[in-house]
Amino acid sequence: MAAKPYRRLPGRGRQTFGASTLWEADDHLLLVTSTGFSESYRRFFYRDIGAIVVTRTRGMIIQLLIFGVIALLFAVGALAAWQALALVLWILAGAFALVSVITLLLGPTCKCSLRTPVQTHPLPSITRLRTARKVLARITPRIEAAQAILT
Amino acid sequence: MVQTEPLQCAKCLAALPPELHEHPGDCLRCGLPVETHIFPALGKPLGGSTQAQTVLVEGESNCFYHEANSAAAVCDACGRFLCGLCDIELGSRHVCPACLSSGQQTGRVHNLEGSRALWGQIALAVAVLPILFYPFLIFTAPTALFLSIYGWRKPGSLVRGGKTRLVLAMIIALLEIAGIVTAAVFFIRSFQDGR
Numbered sequence: 193m194a195a196k197p198y199r200r201l202p203g204r205g206r207q208t209f210g211a212s213t214l215w216e217a218d219d220h221l222l223l224v225t226s227t228g229f230s231e232s233y234r235r236f237f238y239r240d241i242g243a244i245v246v247t248r249t250r251g252m253i254i255q256l257l258i259f260g261v262i263a264l265l266f267a268v269g270a271l272a273a274w275q276a277l278a279l280v281l282w283i284l285a286g287a288f289a290l291v292s293v294i295t296l297l298l299g300p301t302c303k304c305s306l307r308t309p310v311q312t313h314p315l316p317s318i319t320r321l322r323t324a325r326k327v328l329a330r331i332t333p334r335i336e337a338a339q340a341i342l343t
Numbered sequence: 344m345v346q347t348e349p350l351q352c353a354k355c356l357a358a359l360p361p362e363l364h365e366h367p368g369d370c371l372r373c374g375l376p377v378e379t380h381i382f383p384a385l386g387k388p389l390g391g392s393t394q395a396q397t398v399l400v401e402g403e404s405n406c407f408y409h410e411a412n413s414a415a416a417v418c419d420a421c422g423r424f425l426c427g428l429c430d431i432e433l434g435s436r437h438v439c440p441a442c443l444s445s446g447q448q449t450g451r452v453h454n455l456e457g458s459r460a461l462w463g464q465i466a467l468a469v470a471v472l473p474i475l476f477y478p479f480l481i482f483t484a485p486t487a488l489f490l491s492i493y494g495w496r497k498p499g500s501l502v503r504g505g506k507t508r509l510v511l512a513m514i515i516a517l518l519e520i521a522g523i524v525t526a527a528v529f530f531i532r533s534f535q536d537g538r
Contacts, residue, residue: 198502215502219435222486224502229465232458242385243364247353274467299354302496303353328380339383 201330203323204317212317216331219238219338221306223315232315236306238331238338243307244315246324251301256292263288298322353378409438418442459501462494465510470515487512503512 205212220284221241223234266285268325270278318324326332349358353526357372359379369380404414405425414424420442431438438446470487491513495506 196504213502222507226461228461229468230458231502233456233501240384241382242351243382244380244381245350245353245359247370247373247376248352250375276420305351305353307350309384313354314357332380334488335382335384 199311199319202326203317203319203326204335205319206277207316214315214327215269221331223313223317225316236308236313238335241306241339242309243326245307245312246318246328247306248305248321249303250302251319252295252299255281255295257290258294259288263292299313344374350379420446445538456501459498460506461496461500462490462497463499463506463512466490466494466512467508467515470512470519474519480519481523484516488516488520 198217201214201221202217203214207225210225212223212225215224217220219239220235221236223236225234234290263285266281266288270281273281298320300321301319301336302321302324304315304324306313306315318327349361350364350449351357351450352359352370352375354375355370355373357411359377363370364379364381367376369375370377370507384388405426406412406414406429407423408429409426412426412428415427416425416437417423418425419436420438423439425437425439429439431440431443433443435523444503469483469490473483479496491509494509501504
């Protein structure tokens with residue numbers, strides 16, 4: 193059985209009309225943006241990648257604040273409400289608290305961009321710092337091997 | 344030393360000072376922590392127009408398209424000798440303009456494809472979504488079947504192979520058509536019995 197030409201890298205970025213994923217090939221990276229009914233492709237050859245910039249953002253803190261406040265509001269409402277309604281509100285409070293915990297476990301958010309000789313292109317599939325570190329760990333050796341002749 | 348454009352913050356696109364190229368720090372505009380991973384290609388100058396060498400020695404190989412230019416590469420698709428002007432690099436491959444053009448038209452040169460339609464997704468959506476508005480199935484079921492057959496020979500996703508969705512769309516469309524035919528026969532018979 194022939195080996196697959198592309199291997200999926202960690203991360204998935206949601207956009208207005210689709211999602212982005214990053215794939216690893218033997219000599220290039222492939223950024224796939226899918227709208228559900230079509231895919232568009234952007235290739236970055238390893239020999240052309242000059243730099244990858246990772247900027248940590250405040251997304252995680254904002255999400256924690258929002259979900260935490262909503263969970264708190266539902267919990268306060270549950271304390272004041274009577275039995276049947278209180279149960280529903282406790283369930284909702286628990287759900288939002290769970291989402292907050294998951295957000296915390298996923299770690300800090302970030303934005304990532306890739307620099308080539310002609311452009312700087314965002315990598316929307318990388319939204320968490322942990323994902324960025326995993327992707328860099330996989331592609332850095334390939335980039336360095338492709339550019340070994342330049343050192 | 345090659346002058347390069349400064350790196351940009353991935354969030355606010357502000358130019359990053361040179362010290363951030365070597366150590367993590369905060370962006371001067373948005374104040375967010377930035378880390379950069381630099382590779383040797385950052386200092387590589389952008390390639391200018393390729394110069395073709397003229398044939399200097401009798402018997403030296405010349406380009407298939409330019410007799411006066413010496414050959415610098417061989418087309419991996421057709422084997423023709425190519426000068427620096429005609430040599431087109433696609434990743435690690437060298438191709439001539441003719442093979443690049445024909446490969447692009449026939450879809451055999453995958454590196455040039457910028458997008459693809461996902462016929463399996465389209466056919467499945469046409470087969471499934473109208474179930475909520477079942478009178479429209481009379482039109483959408485045959486359409487879904489047609490799209491499944493049409494998309495069967497079309498290339499699918501570059502990264503996710505398989506024809507599962509096409510097969511599923513075909514089965515659902517056929518079941519819907521069978522249901523429509525059955526309902527039509529039932530109503531016709533009921534109408535005839537009712538006369």
